Amino acid sequence: MALLQIAEPGMSPAPHERRLAVGIDLGTTNSLVATVRNSVADVLADEQGRPLLPSVVRYRADGSVEVGFEALAHQATDPRNTIVSVKRFMGRSVKDVEHVENLPYDFVDTPGMLQIRTVAGVKSPVEVSAEILRVLRERAESALGGDLVGAVITVPAYFDDAQRQATRDAARLAGLNVLRLLNEPTAAALAYGLDNAAEGVYAVYDLGGGTFDISILKLTKGVFEVLATGGDTALGGDDFDHRLYCWALEQADLSLLPPEDTSLLTVKARAAKEALSTKDSATIQARLSKGRWVNLTIKRDIFAGMTQHLVQKTIDAARRALRDAGLKPADVKGVVMVGGATRMPHVRKAVADLFGQEPLIDIDPDKVVALGAAKQANLLAGNHAPGDDDWLLLDVIPLSLGLETMGGLVERIIPRNSTIPIARAQEFTTFRDGQTAMAIHVVQGERELVSDCRSLARFELRGIPPMAAGAARIRVTFQVDADGLLSVSARETTSGVEASIVVKPSYGLTDEEIARMLQESIGAAEADVAARALREQQVEAQRLVEATIAALAADGDLLDDDERAEVERLLRELIDIARGDDHLAIKTAIDRLSRGTEEFAARRMDRTIRAALAGRRIDEVLPE
Amino acid sequence: MTARAPDHFALFGLEPRFALDAEALEQAYRRVQEQVHPDRFATGSAAEKRVAMQWAARANEAFQTLRSPLGRAAYLCERHGAPIHAESNTAMPEEFLERQLALREALDEARGERDPAALARLRDEIRRLREDTLSALAAALDREGDYRRAAGLVRQLMFIEKFGAELAAAEAETA
Numbered sequence: 043m044a045l046l047q048i049a050e051p052g053m054s055p056a057p058h059e060r061r062l063a064v065g066i067d068l069g070t071t072n073s074l075v076a077t078v079r080n081s082v083a084d085v086l087a088d089e090q091g092r093p094l095l096p097s098v099v100r101y102r103a104d105g106s107v108e109v110g111f112e113a114l115a116h117q118a119t120d121p122r123n124t125i126v127s128v129k130r131f132m133g134r135s136v137k138d139v140e141h142v143e144n145l146p147y148d149f150v151d152t153p154g155m156l157q158i159r160t161v162a163g164v165k166s167p168v169e170v171s172a173e174i175l176r177v178l179r180e181r182a183e184s185a186l187g188g189d190l191v192g193a194v195i196t197v198p199a200y201f202d203d204a205q206r207q208a209t210r211d212a213a214r215l216a217g218l219n220v221l222r223l224l225n226e227p228t229a230a231a232l233a234y235g236l237d238n239a240a241e242g243v244y245a246v247y248d249l250g251g252g253t254f255d256i257s258i259l260k261l262t263k264g265v266f267e268v269l270a271t272g273g274d275t276a277l278g279g280d281d282f283d284h285r286l287y288c289w290a291l292e293q294a295d296l297s298l299l300p301p302e303d304t305s306l307l308t309v310k311a312r313a314a315k316e317a318l319s320t321k322d323s324a325t326i327q328a329r330l331s332k333g334r335w336v337n338l339t340i341k342r343d344i345f346a347g348m349t350q351h352l353v354q355k356t357i358d359a360a361r362r363a364l365r366d367a368g369l370k371p372a373d374v375k376g377v378v379m380v381g382g383a384t385r386m387p388h389v390r391k392a393v394a395d396l397f398g399q400e401p402l403i404d405i406d407p408d409k410v411v412a413l414g415a416a417k418q419a420n421l422l423a424g425n426h427a428p429g430d431d432d433w434l435l436l437d438v439i440p441l442s443l444g445l446e447t448m449g450g451l452v453e454r455i456i457p458r459n460s461t462i463p464i465a466r467a468q469e470f471t472t473f474r475d476g477q478t479a480m481a482i483h484v485v486q487g488e489r490e491l492v493s494d495c496r497s498l499a500r501f502e503l504r505g506i507p508p509m510a511a512g513a514a515r516i517r518v519t520f521q522v523d524a525d526g527l528l529s530v531s532a533r534e535t536t537s538g539v540e541a542s543i544v545v546k547p548s549y550g551l552t553d554e555e556i557a558r559m560l561q562e563s564i565g566a567a568e569a570d571v572a573a574r575a576l577r578e579q580q581v582e583a584q585r586l587v588e589a590t591i592a593a594l595a596a597d598g599d600l601l602d603d604d605e606r607a608e609v610e611r612l613l614r615e616l617i618d619i620a621r622g623d624d625h626l627a628i629k630t631a632i633d634r635l636s637r638g639t640e641e642f643a644a645r646r647m648d649r650t651i652r653a654a655l656a657g658r659r660i661d662e663v664l665p666e
Numbered sequence: 667m668t669a670r671a672p673d674h675f676a677l678f679g680l681e682p683r684f685a686l687d688a689e690a691l692e693q694a695y696r697r698v699q700e701q702v703h704p705d706r707f708a709t710g711s712a713a714e715k716r717v718a719m720q721w722a723a724r725a726n727e728a729f730q731t732l733r734s735p736l737g738r739a740a741y742l743c744e745r746h747g748a749p750i751h752a753e754s755n756t757a758m759p760e761e762f763l764e765r766q767l768a769l770r771e772a773l774d775e776a777r778g779e780r781d782p783a784a785l786a787r788l789r790d791e792i793r794r795l796r797e798d799t800l801s802a803l804a805a806a807l808d809r810e811g812d813y814r815r816a817a818g819l820v821r822q823l824m825f826i827e828k829f830g831a832e833l834a835a836a837e838a839e840t841a
Contacts, residue, residue, distance in 0.1 A: 061709065191709055221708045263696065422708035434700055460730070463704060465723040523719055524704040586711050633712075640713040647717050650701045655679040655694060 061191040063221065063423035064182045065229070065415025068171065068195055068209065070129040071251030071278070073097050074409060075178040075193075076416035077186065078425070083233070083413040086185045094408060095181075099173045100124040101162035109177045118305050121146035123160045127252060128174075130275070131156055131167040132212075133204030140275065155208065168212045175216035189581060192219035194419040196411050199225040199257050200271045202441055202486050203498055203528050210525065217574060221422040223525040227257035228266045228435065229414030230378045233405055237264055237433040242375035243367075247393055247401065249356060249383040252278040256360045258367045258374075265436040267459065272363035274355060279315075279383035282349050286311040286340070289348055290326050294336045303330045310336075318342045319385040346388035353392045360396060377401040382408045436461050439526055445518060446483035446492045448473070455520045458488065462526055467519040469535075476508040480516055484530055499530065507537045572625070579628040583620040586632055587613060590639060593646060600645045612638045674728035674741060684739055684807040686732065695729040736827055739803050739820045748813035750820050762822055765795075769829060777836045785837050792833060796826050 064086075067074045072094040076085045085093045092111070100113035101123045108116070117124045125147070136142060136151040148159040157166045175195075182190060195218075197209050206223055213220045227246035231237070236244060241262050248255040255273040259266055287308050291297065299307065310328045317324035318340070326338045364371060377397050383389065384407045393401045405413065418435070426432060439462050444454040447470075455468050472480065480503045487495030506514050515535045522528050590613055598606060616631040675682040678694035700706075702721035707714045731737040740750050758766075769788070776784035799822055806816040 222705065422705055424709055434696075434703055434705060436699065436703070461726045463719045463723040464726050465720070466727075521719075521723070524722070585709060589711055589714070636712040639711065640717065643711070643713040643717045647702060647721055651677075651698055651721075654697045654701045 060425055061423040062182075062186045062188050063192050063194070063416075063419040063425070064178075064186075064190060065194045065224075065412050065417070065419045066175065066178055066196070066218075067226070067229070067412035067415060068129065068175065068197075068212075069097055069250065069411075070127045070253050071097060072408070073174050073178060074412035075182050076409065076412040077182065078416050078420035083416040083420075085409045085412055086182055088181060095174065095177060097128065097174055098124060098126050099128065099170045101160040101165065103161045105162055107162075107173055109173050118301055122148060123162070125158060125160075125165075125170050128167050128170040131158075132171065133202070133206075133208040134167075155204070168208050168215060171209070171212035172215035175213055175218060179216055179218055189577065190218065191423050191581075191585075192221035192419065194222050194224050194229075194415045194422065195220060196224050196226045196229045196415050198255060198271075199227050199268045200255075200440055202496055203443075203526070204496065206526050210527065217578075220525070221419055223527075224415055224418055224435075225257075225266070225268065225437065226255070226380070226411050227259055227268070227271075227378070228437065229411045229418065230380050231259060231261070231266065231414065232417050232433075232435075233410045233414035234376075234378055234402055236261060236376070236378075237266075237435075243269070243369060243373050245360065245364075245374050245377045245397065246380060247356070247360065247377055247384065248273075248380035249389065250278050250381040251383070252276070252280050254278060254356050254359065256356070256363045258363050258369065264434045265461070267438050268440060269369070270363045270367035271440070272359045272366065274359055277352065277355055279381070281352055282315055282383065282386070283308055283312040285349050285352070286315055286326075286345060289340070290336060290338055293338050296330075296334075296336070300331060303328075306330065307336065314340055315345065315386070318345050319387060342387070346386075349386075350388065353389055356389075357392050357396050360393075371397045374399075378410070379403050379407050380410050437524070437526070438462065439464070439522055441486045441496075442488055443484070443486050443498075443520055443522070443528060444495075445470075446485060450492045452485055452487075452490055452492055452495055455518070456522060460522075462522050463524050465519060465521040467517050470516045470518060471512045472506065472509065472514045472516075473511055475511050477511070477514070478506045478508055479504045480506065480532075482518060482530070482532055484520075484528070498528065501530075501532075503532045503534070506534045509537075576623055576625040576628075579625040579632065580620055583616055583628050583632055586635060587617060587620075590635065593639070593642065597642075597646045597649060600649065601642060605642070609635075609639055609642060673745070674732055677725065677728050678732070680732075682742065682745070684735075684742060684804050686738065688733070691729070691732055695725060698725045735800055735803070736820065736823050739807060739816060739823065742807050743813050743817045743820060746811075746813040748817040750817050750824075758818070758821060766825055766829075773829070773833060773836065777839070780840050782837075782840050785833065785840060788833055789837070792826060792830055796823070796830070799823050799826060 062077070064075050064077045065083075074085050074093060074095065076083055078084075087093045088095070088110075095110045096114045098110065098113040098117065100108040100116050100120060102108065113124055117126060130139060133155055135154065136149050136156045139145070139156070142149065150157040150159055150164055155166060155168070157164045158170070179190065179193070193213065195209060195213055197206055201209070209223060210220055226248065230246050230248070231244055242260075244259045244261065246255075246257045246259060248257070253273065253275050254277045255271065257271045258269040260269050290307060290311060291299075306328055307326075307330070310326045314324040314326045321342070323339055323341045326336060326340065328336045330336060364374075374397050377393055377399065379390070379393070379401045384403070390401060390403065420426070421433070438459045439456060440458060442454050442458045443456040444452040445468070447453045453468065456464055456466050470480070482501050482503060483492065483497065484499045485492055485495040486498050489495055503516060506516070513536070516532055517535050518530065518532045520528060520530055590609065594606070594609065601609065612635040616628075616635050619627050619631045622628070673682065678691060678698065680686065680691065680694065699722060702718055702725060704715060704718045704722055707718040710718070731741050743750060769792070772784070772788055776788060799819055803816055803819045803823070806812045806819060
C-alpha cells in the first residue's frame with residue numbers, strides 16, 4: 043500500500059509516453075540532428091527549412107556567438123574568430139594538427155588539447171563543438187516540443203579515447219545527455235537496416251566536404267566489428283570545387299583575383315559541380331569586380347576527367363583498407379555511400395568498378411549517418427514496443443590500450459577489436475627495494491614503442507609499503523565502457539594497504555570545469571542555467587522514481603522486508619525533495635536512492651539472466 | 667565482480683567441459699548480452715548502468731576465454747589448481763622440444779627461399795599436430811581429469827598457435 047501513496051499525480055507519466063531522443067551527426071563540415079517519429083527517422087530542419095547546419099562557430103567582440111550559415115558568411119572577413127572544421131582539433135594538441143601553419147587561428151598549445159585565442163577569449167575545441175550541439179539541441183527541443191532524454195552522437199570509427207572523451211564533454215557542456223557515442227559507419231549501416239540483413243562484410247565509403255573515410259565493417263548477428271579504416275583527412279568535395287575553379291580561371295584567362303571574386307567564383311564552381319550530378323553540362327556565370335564577366339559551359343565528362351586523380355586517391359585508400367582487413371573487393375557484400383560528394387556520377391562509377399557492384403544510394407548521403415543515429419537513439423530511449431524490430435550493437439575498441447613498461451616498451455592490456463564493454467587487470471611489481479611509488483603511463487596505439495603511441499594519462503600510485511624489489515603486487519585495472527571510454531585504477535594487493543586511484547585521462551574535463559563553462563556560456567543568464575539544472579534534475583528524479591516503482595512491482599520479492607522498507611523510504615524522500623526547487627538537494631536524493639538500489643539492481647540482473655537461460659540447466663546458472 | 671558469477675561456464679549455462687558446442691556457446695552469449703548490455707539501460711538509473719556494464723564486461727570476458735580451445739583449456743586447468751605459468755614453466759617433453767626446433771628451422775628455410783610448397787607442407791604438419799594436441803587435451807580434461815598433464819599440453823598448444831600465426835604471416839609474404 044506504500045506504493046499507492048508513492049504514485050502521486052505529476053510524478054508518474056502516462057504509460058508508453060514517447061521519450062524524446064535524437065541522433066546527431068557532428069560532422070567536420072556540416073552537422074545534423076534527426077529523430078524517429080511514427081516509426082520513421084527524419085532529419086529536423088531549421089526555421090528556414092535547411093537540414094544541414096554548417097559546423098562553423100564565430101566569436102564576436104561583444105561576447106555573442108554565431109553558429110552555422112551566419113558564421114560561415116563571415117569566414118572570409120573574420121577568419122581568426124570564425125572556427126571551421128573544429129572536429130579536426132578535438133582531443134588533439136597543436137603538433138597533431140596537419141598543416142597548422144596554413145590555418146588562420148591563434149592557437150594556444152595547452153597540454154592534452156589545444157585551445158584557440160579569439161576576440162571573445164580562449165576557447166577549447168570542446169566549447170566550440172558545444173556551441174554547434176547547443177543549436178541542434180534547441181532546434182530539436184522546439185521541433186519536438188519538450189526536453190530530450192538524450193542523444194546518440196556519432197564519431198569516426200578511428201577516433202581514439204581522447205577524441206571520444208572530448209566529444210562526450212562537448213555534449214555535456216551543451217546540456218545533452220549522451221545515450222551513446224556511435225561509430226559513423228555503423229550508424230550508416232543501421233540507417234540501411236543492415237543489422238537485420240544476413241551476415242557479411244560491408245564497406246562504408248564516406249566522401250565529405252573536407253575528409254574521406256573508408257571503413258570495412260563485419261556484421262555477425264547484430265555485432266558490428268570494424269575490420270579496417272582508412273582515408274585522407276585532407277581530401278573532400280572542396281577539392282573538386284577547387285579544381286573546377288582553377289579550370290574556370292584558365293578558361294577565362296584570369297589570374298590573382300581579389301578575395302571577393304575568388305569566393306564568388308568558388309561558389310559558382312560548386313553550383314556547377316552539383317548541377318553536373320544530374321545534367322550533362324552546366325554553366326559558370328559570374329560578374330566579377332571591375333565589370334568583368336565569366337561565362338563558361340562545362341561538360342560532365344570534362345569535369346570527370348579533370349578530377350579523376352582525386353577519385354583515384356579514394357579508390358587507392360579503399361584498396362589499402364581492404365588489404366589491411368585481409369579481404370578482396372569481391373568479399374564485400376554491399377557498399378554504403380555517405381557524404382554529399384558521393385552524388386558525383388564518376389565517384390559512384392569508380393566505387394562500382396572497384397567493388398563489382400552498384401553502391402547503396404537510396405538514402406540521402408548527407409543524412410544517412412544522422413538517420414542511423416536517430417534509430418539507435420530511439421531504441422536506447424526505450425521507445426520500441428514489444429515486437430518491434432530490435433537489434434543489439436556490440437561494438438569493438440578501435441585501438442589497443444596498454445601501459446609503459448621498462449625501456450619505453452608498451453605492455454598491451456586490451457587489444458584492438460576487443461568487444462566492449464571490457465575490464466581487464468594486469469599485475470606489475472616494483473623493481474627497487476623499498477620502492478613506495480610507481481609511475482603509471484597509459485597509452486593507446488598499435489606500436490611497440492611508447493613514443494609511437496598516443497599518451498592518454500600519467501598518474502602515480504603512492505603509499506606502497508616498502509618491500510624487497512619484486513615483492514609488491516600492483517594490480518592495474520583497465521575498464522572501457524560501451525562508448526569506448528577508458529578508466530584506469532591501480533592498487534597494491536599484498537599488503538592490505540589500499541592505495542587506489544581512478545584516473546580520467548588528462549584531456550577530460552572535470553565536473554567543476556563543465557560547471558564553470560556552463561556558467562560562462564554566453565547567452566545563458568544565470569537564472570536560465572539554474573532553471574535548466576532544476577528541470578533536468580526533476581526529469582531525472584521522475585525517471586528514477588518510475589523505474590524503481592516498476593522494479594519493485596516486478597521483482598520486489600528479491601528484497602526482504604527491511605531492505606524493501608529502506609528502498610521505499612529513499613523513494614519517498616526523493617519524491618518529497620523533487621517537489622521543491624533545490625536542484626542540488628534533488629541530485630543528492632537521486633544519488634542516495636541510486637546507491638540504495640544497487641544491490642537490488644544486481645539481484646534483478648541475476649534473475650534476468652537466469653530467465654534468459656531458462657531450460658538450459660538452470661541449476662548450473664549462477665549458483666548462489 | 668560479485669560472488670554470484672563464479673564461473674564462465676555457469677554464466678552461459680554450459681557444462682564445464684573442454685568439448686563444447688560452439689554454436690550453443692555463441693547463442694548463450696548473445697542471450698546474456700541481450701539482457702545485460704548497457705544499451706538496455708541507456709535511460710536507467712546509475713546503479714543499473716553500473717551493474718549492466720560489469721555484467722556485459724564479464725560476459726565478453728567469459729565468451730572470449732571459452733570460444734578458443736586454448737583459452738578454454740587454460741581456464742579449466744586453472745580452475746582445477748593446475749595453473750599454466752607459461753612465463754616461468756617452460757619444461758616440455760624432449761620429443762616435443764625437438765619437433766619444435768625442427769619446425770622452426772623448416773619455417774626459416776621455407777621463408778628464406780620463398781618456397782610455397784614447403785610452406786604448404788608445414789601448414790599440413792602443424793594442422794595435424796594441433797589436432798593431435800586437441801584430442802589429447804580432451805582426453806586429459808574431460809575423461810581422465812589429469813589437469814597437470816593438461817597444463818603441459820596447453821603450453822604445447824601455445825607454441826603451436828604461435829607457430830601457426832608466424833606461418834600465416836610467411837604465407838602472406840610469399841603469396
